[in-house]
Amino acid sequence: MSIAMDPRLREILVCPCPRNAPLRDGLPTDPDAEYLTCESCGRSFPVRDGIPVLLLQEAIGGSEADTPSEGPGKG
Template sequence: MDQKLLEIVVCPDCRGKLEPTVDELVCTACGLAYPVRDDIPVLLVDEARRPA
């Protein structure tokens, strides 16, 4: 993913910072993991994976 995009996107649930992994963006504050499909982050809380 583009580094400039990562600097401006935040978790839509808690406004925390998102860290990239192989196929997700993981919130450092609440732990929600948002999928990335075709290099496009899907920042929908309903689509996010809850922390274990």
Template sequence: MKLDPSLLTILACPACHASLREDREAEELVCTGCGLAYPVRDDIPVLLIDEARRGAPDGETA
């Protein structure tokens, strides 16, 4: 997964508007607020709520 670091500074979760963090292993962007995990396909973030999977917010265990 190759994302421009400056891209993460402007992207936000479409559901709750919190910031996103990279999960390189899972190839996802994970919301630091609500915990939704958005897939990254061919290095393009898919920020559609219907495409996201439910995860745990930062600081919580799944």
């Protein structure tokens, strides 16, 4: 089963981690889950009502090494 979302949006989505890798449907343990998983860092992002939530703080799993550091004046 694939996630229902606009095909044009699906074509341009990439992971927000620094590698900007493509996303695949589902979780590594559940390919039918309403998540998009990065092919590079392994983070999984929820899809809510057909809208992907591509915020690193919303992701599950993945590598902390791919988390961008906070810049000056942040935090």
